[in-house]
Amino acid sequence: MSPLPGAVGVSGLRVYDWPTADGLCGGSPHVHLTCAEAYVVVAGEGSVQTLTCDGFAETPLRPGTVAWFTPGTVHRLVGGDGGLQIVVVMQNSGLPEAGDAVFTFPPETLNDPDAYARAASLDPGAREDAARRRRDLAIEGFARLRERDPAALHEFYRSAVRLKAILFDDWEDRWRAGALAEARRTGEQLSRLRDGDIGHLTEAGVHRLEPPPERAFGMCGRLDTYVP
Numbered sequence: 001m002s003p004l005p006g007a008v009g010v011s012g013l014r015v016y017d018w019p020t021a022d023g024l025c026g027g028s029p030h031v032h033l034t035c036a037e038a039y040v041v042v043a044g045e046g047s048v049q050t051l052t053c054d055g056f057a058e059t060p061l062r063p064g065t066v067a068w069f070t071p072g073t074v075h076r077l078v079g080g081d082g083g084l085q086i087v088v089v090m091q092n093s094g095l096p097e098a099g100d101a102v103f104t105f106p107p108e109t110l111n112d113p114d115a116y117a118r119a120a121s122l123d124p125g126a127r128e129d130a131a132r133r134r135r136d137l138a139i140e141g142f143a144r145l146r147e148r149d150p151a152a153l154h155e156f157y158r159s160a161v162r163l164k165a166i167l168f169d170d171w172e173d174r175w176r177a178g179a180l181a182e183a184r185r186t187g188e189q190l191s192r193l194r195d196g197d198i199g200h201l202t203e204a205g206v207h208r209l210e211p212p213p214e215r216a217f218g219m220c221g222r223l224d225t226y227v228p
Helices: 113-120 128-147 150-194
Strands: 009-015 037-043 046-052 055-061 066-069 074-078 085-090 221-226
Touching (some): 046 066, 046 128, 113 128
Antiparallel strands (some): 009 085, 009 221, 037 066, 046 055
């Protein structure tokens, strides 16, 4: 099957309505190291809280809103009454599912690879309480990052890179086979069109994906992930 256009990844997301220690409902704060992310809001209202070197911000979300951010943006979805539903578009196809995300766990967990793996992993068939514990630990670390100066965010980035460094070769392979290959294919098609070659047009096809049979516990909510 052909990859999704531009070799992106698409997910359907219903943001968690679980309350937290700060009185809000929503997902687990985290960061992506190489992937930009976009939200297309289809129902409900809420916001996305973000933390960058420019400081903390909160972007309102309502039906029809499209919001996106680049790698390095720590983000937390806040879902209000639990009705917030989003189509998530992720850069680089399956990279997010290959580990390109780091929870904002407190430093004592983040800097211990074994402790991080235990806190971040959910066994198949995991219960809601396990996902909630993971979310709440990430919120604890996120609150610490908000309270401290920008140097703390820099150190978080460094810790995240150390934690994921073992995966970088795999990520590069996925990027070369996905997004880079798609960009090169477009260049080849332009060259063929200039030469009057309609070959790729005669190979046109239509593809369709069904939603997964069950929604998974994602970082920010119940998740349907579409990656052909």
